[in-house]
Each structure stands twice: as structure tokens, then as C-alpha cells.
Amino acid sequence: MKKRTSILGGAAAIAATFVVFVIPFIFIILMAFKDRQQSALRDFSWPTGFHFWENVVEVVKTRNWMMITAFINSSIITVVSVTLLVIFAAMVGYVLARRKTRWNGLIEFLVLAGLMVPPAVVPTIWLLQGLKLFGTLHGMILIEVAYNLPFSIILYRAFVATIPRDLDEAAIIDGARPLDVFFRVVLPLLWPVTVTNIVVQSVGIFNDFTNPLYYLPGNANATVQLTLYNFQSQFSTAYNLLFTNILLITIPPLLVFMFFNRQIVAGMTAGAVKG
Amino acid sequence: MSASTMAGTPNRAETRAIKRSPYPGWFFTPAAIIYSVLFLVPTFASLYFSLTRWTLFDSEFIGLENFAQFLREPFLIKGLVNTVIYAAVTSGLKVVVGLLLAVMLTSQIVGRGYLRSVIFFPVLVSTVGVGITFTVLMHPTQGMINETLALFGIAGPGWLTDPNLALYSVALVDVWKGVGLATVIYIAGLVAIPQDYYEAARIDGATPWQNFWYVTLPLCRPATSTVITLSFIGGLRTFDLIWAMTKGGPGFASDTIASVIYKQYQAGFYGLSTAGNVVLFILIALLVVPLTMFLNRKQGHE
Numbered sequence: 001m002k003k004r005t006s007i008l009g010g011a012a013a014i015a016a017t018f019v020v021f022v023i024p025f026i027f028i029i030l031m032a033f034k035d036r037q038q039s040a041l042r043d044f045s046w047p048t049g050f051h052f053w054e055n056v057v058e059v060v061k062t063r064n065w066m067m068i069t070a071f072i073n074s075s076i077i078t079v080v081s082v083t084l085l086v087i088f089a090a091m092v093g094y095v096l097a098r099r100k101t102r103w104n105g106l107i108e109f110l111v112l113a114g115l116m117v118p119p120a121v122v123p124t125i126w127l128l129q130g131l132k133l134f135g136t137l138h139g140m141i142l143i144e145v146a147y148n149l150p151f152s153i154i155l156y157r158a159f160v161a162t163i164p165r166d167l168d169e170a171a172i173i174d175g176a177r178p179l180d181v182f183f184r185v186v187l188p189l190l191w192p193v194t195v196t197n198i199v200v201q202s203v204g205i206f207n208d209f210t211n212p213l214y215y216l217p218g219n220a221n222a223t224v225q226l227t228l229y230n231f232q233s234q235f236s237t238a239y240n241l242l243f244t245n246i247l248l249i250t251i252p253p254l255l256v257f258m259f260f261n262r263q264i265v266a267g268m269t270a271g272a273v274k275g
Numbered sequence: 276m277s278a279s280t281m282a283g284t285p286n287r288a289e290t291r292a293i294k295r296s297p298y299p300g301w302f303f304t305p306a307a308i309i310y311s312v313l314f315l316v317p318t319f320a321s322l323y324f325s326l327t328r329w330t331l332f333d334s335e336f337i338g339l340e341n342f343a344q345f346l347r348e349p350f351l352i353k354g355l356v357n358t359v360i361y362a363a364v365t366s367g368l369k370v371v372v373g374l375l376l377a378v379m380l381t382s383q384i385v386g387r388g389y390l391r392s393v394i395f396f397p398v399l400v401s402t403v404g405v406g407i408t409f410t411v412l413m414h415p416t417q418g419m420i421n422e423t424l425a426l427f428g429i430a431g432p433g434w435l436t437d438p439n440l441a442l443y444s445v446a447l448v449d450v451w452k453g454v455g456l457a458t459v460i461y462i463a464g465l466v467a468i469p470q471d472y473y474e475a476a477r478i479d480g481a482t483p484w485q486n487f488w489y490v491t492l493p494l495c496r497p498a499t500s501t502v503i504t505l506s507f508i509g510g511l512r513t514f515d516l517i518w519a520m521t522k523g524g525p526g527f528a529s530d531t532i533a534s535v536i537y538k539q540y541q542a543g544f545y546g547l548s549t550a551g552n553v554v555l556f557i558l559i560a561l562l563v564v565p566l567t568m569f570l571n572r573k574q575g576h577e
Contacts (some may be wrong), residue, residue, distance in 0.1 A: 010385030021393045042417050091302040099298040118512050120321030120552045122545045126331050127317055146313035172297045207401045209515040228403050246404040253399040269463040
């Protein structure tokens, strides 16, 4: 009897979540397969012919291959800023967890402030202009690092606290210098949380729209999210192309999700259960 | 905290120990420089520039005029109110729906793996993409949602075109996209509840409802406070979804502070835009600090 109700409940839940969560994605895929005329109807129907490849080619070629530029820019921003984030945040989290000084309170306060306080956009633009970094990939990378450091530091600090001190102390007694201790002993041990960091932060930075909108104006520096936003007006009558674009930029997160589901969930729920 | 030599009052030997510490303070330097220059300096600068009329090249000190304007212009006040409504609606719904989904997913239900993946995946999808998709789905006459409702003889509302409804429609999409995160946080919290409590409740003859109300709900409070805090701050700061769906419209009906900041920036009112930033900061501080204190105090009672 119990078993039966749970199967019925499961079926109901599967049906409900299918309607709410899956159908919008099927809609995106169907639209991306249609031709311009059929997609203009914006209905949930089977494509009369499969035009996916033509749509992809047309989207990619729009505005002088802007999608290609955008994918390259987004990849550079994501890879470089996540690399810097991992190294710098691990260094802070490591020393913060290992060494108790009177600065710890201040640093922890700054980390929490970084999670809560909204960035002051116009003063940041003014500052970036002063540093000749406004509208450059370098500037964008440094901004992503600055804004995402607090979250990575929290993840690293919590994880370092679970690694026995004996390990680094043994290396120190053997005469290893601090940098060697960190890069050869501690950082390899932090691998699980590093994977979590890489996955969570790259999804966040790849999907970031607001910060590139402010700090990275201009076509030469477009990111994939900005390109999609700009195409929204350009493709206002070509829904097939608009949805092909959406489908294309959904593929990277989908791949990450398929391979790193566990790490993502671990990273995003970190700290939730401590209490 | 282990018995480190650095604790206690520093004397000469200890100062030397700190200098030769295997955990050198300069490890903070790269992060500290980037964070200070690109985050702290602009934040403090905003306190000054919010008091000026500013063109990026020169600024004229005008005192609290920008803030006065914020409280005078009806559409700016509207943005302020909308921000609070949006944050309250999204975080409230994420708590309720997230908890229900998590209870369902931790029970003996078929298709758990599928359900979990499907509910969580939208968290990872581009917000702009989600916004555009739902703008199409929510079209008053040609959108799929209203066409489906019409099949049942229901005349669907103008989700994004009705000024009274637009903000809530965007909030619903925000919940659709973000509830997966609330759910996995709750799952982590529910799994951590020791089975003994349920065992004891069963012996006392508790109904499933009593189980939920007296055991599950109080014991997953840490998860609740995380979900509320995260989604409330996120809701107050929200920009990308609103900008992708309504751009604050129709009129100013779904403007929030973050979209006002962007509009004033686009219009070249840099001082006013920065004042908006300070207002948002003050709003977050005024609402979130008491909220976290309240949530943590309750936790101490358990």
C-alpha cells in the first residue's frame, strides 16, 4: 500500500516537474529547429523541417562572426579569472584557517561584506578608466576576481580547517619554505574543494551579464551573454535564430552539469548545514 | 583553535615567531590588493560621489540633493518599494517551494535522480536566456502559457504587460530559476537531521503532519536561514532578469533599485546613479542585518 502511493506520488511529481521545468527547454530546442516563418508563431509545435544547422550558421555569422569573438572572450575571462581566484583564494583561506591573529576578525568581516554589499558601479568605472582598464578584458578579469573572492575564500577556509596540521608541520620541519609547503603539500590536498570552486565560479562567471554590461562595452569585447542580449533586438522577428543562440549558450553549463553535478551541489550548499 | 604560539600577548620571542611563521601574511597580498582596489576603493568613493553632480571628469558637491531627489521622484520611490516586494516574494516562495520539494525528494519516491536534476538545472542556465524564453512564453496573446490556458477556457492575464502584474511575473520566473538551489540546500539540511527524532516521534504516535511541523521544520532551521538570507540579498540586488524581461516596464511598474541605477547611469546622471547604489547598500544593511540576527537568535533557542 505504502509502496503504491509512493509510485503514484512519484508519477504525479514527474508529470508536474516535466510541465514546469522541462517543457520550457523543449520549447527552446523546438524553436531552434524551426524556420523563420514557423518560429514566428511561437507555438509549441513540431518543426515542419529541420533547420537547426542553417540557424546555427546564420547566428554564428551575424555581425561579422560576433558569436565566435564572444565565445573566445567569455572563455578567456572565465579561464583566467577562475585560475586567479583559485590560487589567491586558496592562499587566503589557508593562512586564515591556520594562523590566528588580530587581523582575522577584520578579514572575515571584509569577506562577509563582499558577499552582501552591492558593487558601486559608476565609481568602479571611474577607477577603471583611471587605471586604463575600462573596457578591456584585463579589467573585466580583475573585476570578476575581486567580486568572487569572498565566496571562494569561505569555501577554502572551511576545507583547510579539516586538513590535519601535522601534514604541513611535517613539511616545515623537513625544511620546506612556505611557498613549497603551500604549493606542494597543501594545494594538492585541497583538490576536492578546488574542483568545486572551479565548477561553481566558472558557471557564474560564464553566465555573468551585469558586470560585462557595465565594464565591457563595445562590440570588440562582447561576451556571450551580452551578444544574446544585443541579438534580442536584432532578431526581434527571427525567433528561430534567437532561440538557437539561447540553445548554444546553454550547452556549456549543460556539459558542466552532466560531469560535475555533485561538486556543484556540494559547493552551493556549503555552509548551509553547519548552524 | 589549536594551541598556537601566536595566541596571547605578543612579546619579543613571539614577534619573531610571527615573522618566521610558516603561514606568511603576504599570502593575503594578491587577494587584498585586487579586492581593495576594485571593490573597497569604489565603495568608499561612492559615499562621496553620491553627494555630487558628477560627469566622471569633474564633480560638484551638492550635499544630499541626490538622496532628496530619490525620495521626491515617484518612480524612484516605486523602484525602492518594488525592490523590497520582489525580494520578499522571491525569498518567501523559494523557502516554501524549496522545502516542499526537498521533503518530497528525501522521501521514498520514484524518479528521485530525474526530479533532482530537472529542478536544479535552471540554476545553471544563463539568466538572460531564461528571461528571453519566458518573455516569449508569457506573451499575452501569442505566448504558450496563455494559449494553453485558453484551451481550458481561461483568459490568461497580460503577464508582463499588466503594470500590476509585471513585477510578480518576473519574480515567478526568478523562483522557477532559483528554487533548485533552495531545494538542494534544504536537502542537505534534511539529510543532516538524526533519524532518532523521527523514531521518537513515531513511538509517540505522531502523524506525518506533526512530524513535519514539530520535527522537520524546527530542525532544518539552519537551512531555512541560509535560503532566506541568500535569496533575500539576491532579490534586493536583482538586475539581469528584470532587465532581460521588462527593462523595468511597463512604464516604471517593475523597476527595482538596480535597474534604476543602470538607467541613471545610461542617462549620464552619474551622481544620482551612485546615490542609488548607496541607497541599495543602506537598504540591504537595514533589512539583512536584523534578519540574520533574528534567524540566528531563534536558532539559539533550540
